Amino acid sequence: xxxxxxxxxxxxxxxxxxxxxxxxxxxxxxxxxxxxxxxxxxxxxxxxxxxxxxxxxxxxxxxxxxxxxxxxxxxxxxxxxxxxxxxxxxxxxxxxxxxxxxxxxxxxxxxxxxxxxxxxxxxxxxxxxxxxxxxxxxxxxxxxxxxxxxxxxxxxxxxxxxxxxxxxxxxxxxxxxxxxxxxxxxxxxxxxxxxxxxxxxxxxxxxxxxxxxxxxxxxxxxxxxxxxxxxxxxxxxxxxxxxxxxxxxxxxxxxxxxxxxxxxxxxxxxxxxxxxxxxxxxxxxxxxxxxxxxxxxxxxxxxxxxxxxxxxx
Amino acid sequence: xxxxxxxxxxxxxxxxxxxxxxxxxxxxxxxxxxxxxxxxxxxxxxxxxxxxxxxxxxxxxxxxxxxxxxxxxxxxxxxxxxxxxxxxxxxxxxxxxxxxxxxxxxxxxxxxxxxxxxxxxxxxxxxxxxxxxxxxxxxxxxxxxxxxxxxxxxxxxxxxxxxxxxxxxxxxxxxxxxxxxxxxxxxxxxxxxxxxxxxxxxxxxxxxxxxxxxxxxxxxxxxxxxxxxxxxxxxxxxxxxxxxxxxxxxxxxxxxxxxxxxxxxxxxxxxxxxxxxxxxxxxxxxxxxxxxxxxxxxxxxxxxxxxxxxxxxxxxxxxxxxxxxxxxxxxxxxxxxxxxxxxxxxxxxx
Numbered sequence: 001x002x003x004x005x006x007x008x009x010x011x012x013x014x015x016x017x018x019x020x021x022x023x024x025x026x027x028x029x030x031x032x033x034x035x036x037x038x039x040x041x042x043x044x045x046x047x048x049x050x051x052x053x054x055x056x057x058x059x060x061x062x063x064x065x066x067x068x069x070x071x072x073x074x075x076x077x078x079x080x081x082x083x084x085x086x087x088x089x090x091x092x093x094x095x096x097x098x099x100x101x102x103x104x105x106x107x108x109x110x111x112x113x114x115x116x117x118x119x120x121x122x123x124x125x126x127x128x129x130x131x132x133x134x135x136x137x138x139x140x141x142x143x144x145x146x147x148x149x150x151x152x153x154x155x156x157x158x159x160x161x162x163x164x165x166x167x168x169x170x171x172x173x174x175x176x177x178x179x180x181x182x183x184x185x186x187x188x189x190x191x192x193x194x195x196x197x198x199x200x201x202x203x204x205x206x207x208x209x210x211x212x213x214x215x216x217x218x219x220x221x222x223x224x225x226x227x228x229x230x231x232x233x234x235x236x237x238x239x240x241x242x243x244x245x246x247x248x249x250x251x252x253x254x255x256x257x258x259x260x261x262x263x264x265x266x267x268x269x270x271x272x273x274x275x276x277x278x279x280x281x282x283x284x285x286x287x288x289x290x291x292x293x294x295x296x297x298x299x300x301x302x303x304x305x306x307x308x309x310x311x312x313x
Numbered sequence: 314x315x316x317x318x319x320x321x322x323x324x325x326x327x328x329x330x331x332x333x334x335x336x337x338x339x340x341x342x343x344x345x346x347x348x349x350x351x352x353x354x355x356x357x358x359x360x361x362x363x364x365x366x367x368x369x370x371x372x373x374x375x376x377x378x379x380x381x382x383x384x385x386x387x388x389x390x391x392x393x394x395x396x397x398x399x400x401x402x403x404x405x406x407x408x409x410x411x412x413x414x415x416x417x418x419x420x421x422x423x424x425x426x427x428x429x430x431x432x433x434x435x436x437x438x439x440x441x442x443x444x445x446x447x448x449x450x451x452x453x454x455x456x457x458x459x460x461x462x463x464x465x466x467x468x469x470x471x472x473x474x475x476x477x478x479x480x481x482x483x484x485x486x487x488x489x490x491x492x493x494x495x496x497x498x499x500x501x502x503x504x505x506x507x508x509x510x511x512x513x514x515x516x517x518x519x520x521x522x523x524x525x526x527x528x529x530x531x532x533x534x535x536x537x538x539x540x541x542x543x544x545x546x547x548x549x550x551x552x553x554x555x556x557x558x559x560x561x562x563x564x565x566x567x568x569x570x571x572x573x574x575x576x577x578x579x580x581x582x583x584x585x586x587x588x589x590x591x592x593x594x595x596x597x598x599x600x601x602x603x604x605x606x607x608x609x610x611x612x613x614x615x616x617x618x619x620x621x622x623x624x625x626x627x628x629x630x631x632x633x634x635x636x637x638x639x640x641x642x643x644x645x646x647x648x649x650x651x652x653x654x655x656x657x658x659x660x661x662x663x
Binding site (some may be wrong): 056079104 | 330503
């Protein structure tokens with residue numbers, strides 16, 4: 001049995017990486033504690049994949065320091081790789097092999113690890129054990145990728161967009177599997193552009209944009225940082241624009257902005273803000289075409305920090 | 314939870330088994346590597362087989378009732394003479410149904426034929442010989458025919474080592490090149506190097522699977538050639554295996570070099586064809602490479618496939634020993650070492 005590593009699972013300081021003239025990572029810091037599930041949340045092109053691949057030792061930084069389980073890349077990579085489980089974005093396993101053959105191949109690379117049958121059971125692919133990879137659905141392929149990441153009994157798991165492109169049911173299934181691994185006290189770094197995924201799985205989240213960390217904390221802390229628990233969005237039918245300032249001065253409204261004709265209010269007390277808004281609209285003779293409210297999410301944190309939606313291209 | 318590991322769980326064994334599975338589960342690959350060369354050998358062997366001499370068909374134009382001419386021409390075993398009218402004979406000569414028309418004229422005999430056609434010239438000699446002999450010609454010098462049939466000098470004998478060399482080249486370059494570029498395109502290479510897998514073992518698994526498949530590949534084609542066409546195997550079997558083994562590794566290295574950077578199957582496919590095309594043309598698969606002009610011979614002799622085919626022909630047809638094929642083996646080794654060295658230097662796992 002291996003002894004668990006003491007101290008942080010992953011430390012990243014001042015990471016920089018540029019491709020030709022595009023800066024992918026621009027001075028990023030991270031620290032992941034042992035046993036923690038840490039999420040890199042950000043839109044496409046924020047530098048998440050570059051960052052995680054540098055941590056995985058598959059890419060080299062222009063500058064900055066990376067310590068994985070207390071070790072640097074380039075010292076004893078083979079030993080370090082024994083301790084890591086990795087799921088890359090868009091890996092396609094050989095379609096002509098069966099699930100069992102694929103997992104067995106990956107198992108053969110590790111000195112210690114789980115038996116292929118156990119890992120296949122863990123990711124709930126028993127029924128597909130002898131099916132060709134080419135016949136699996138998208139969700140099943142992602143579970144196979146997870147099985148190949150878990151088969152070496154890793155201390156630290158890297159998951160790059162593990163549920164991108166999956167249907168809701170497959171995503172929930174994968175989340176459950178990741179939670180099982182988490183409950184075993186191992187560390188995870190995952191990237192995602194789904195705020196619900198980060199909220200559900202991650203102990204702490206770094207919101208990344210243009211290669212920098214723009215917010216860091218537990219999902220709860222980040223949402224609390226908005227000072228408002230609710231978000232109220234509305235649009236008007238053909239009426240003249242309403243001044244942001246007038247909206248901001250309404251009772252219970254902390255923040256107001258407008259994008260593409262949709263008004264977005266961060267609201268502390270919905271039961272006070274809503275009547276005040278409706279009254280103001282009536283006074284101005286404006287007609288509502290849309291109105292919705294939701295509890296504040298990480299998405300709202302991102303929007304309030306950058307003025308953009310996470311999934312904007 | 315470390316278990317006692319079976320030999321079959323060794324990464325090299327697992328990687329090599331993956332190579333087999335990927336190969337044998339692709340029916341097209343199996344067809345091109347194993348079946349196609351045999352079909353090609355069978356087809357060409359039948360088309361270019363050495364035929365027993367056929368009877369040459371000639372037309373005879375003579376007044377009705379005059380049968381001496383016909384009888385004289387039919388006395389030899391090699392001519393098939395048929396009587397026809399003058400216009401029918403002219404027509405038959407034009408269409409190639411007869412290669413020679415023999416006509417009785419007042420002065421004697423007239424031969425009508427196209428002298429650019431070898432079979433017409435042969436027919437003329439045979440007909441003249443039969444007619445003169447019927448009228449009493451004697452040979453001043455006694456002659457005797459001693460007929461032989463030399464195995465090893467037929468076209469099929471020449472062809473089989475050529476096909477074998479071509480097959481070794483194709484399966485080495487395609488087999489390795491496509492598999493690696495495909496794995497790179499699917500980001501599988503990147504995923505593999507994210508594990509503790511040894512990169513050498515990954516490359517070695519290709520070499521190992523090539524070498525074992527080689528026995529099947531060579532055995533099937535040569536077995537077919539020996540059993541069906543009676544191609545002689547005059548050289549030593551260990552030397553033949555050594556030549557095949559080195560050739561296969563040489564072409565696998567070339568395939569590795571071609572695949573070392575290519576990101577797409579299309580790109581790699583173009584490079585592979587570019588590399589193989591000169592060898593298909595110049596290396597003497599279907600006809601001797603010595604037919605090409607002298608100035609380009611040094612280039613032709615330096616091609617790996619030329620060396621492979623020359624060594625194979627030397628071994629199979631002439632029973633050449635190690636020292637005789639040593640220069641060819643040196644060329645093969647040089648290609649292997651240089652391509653492998655370059656490939657390892659240039660190779661991209663991502």
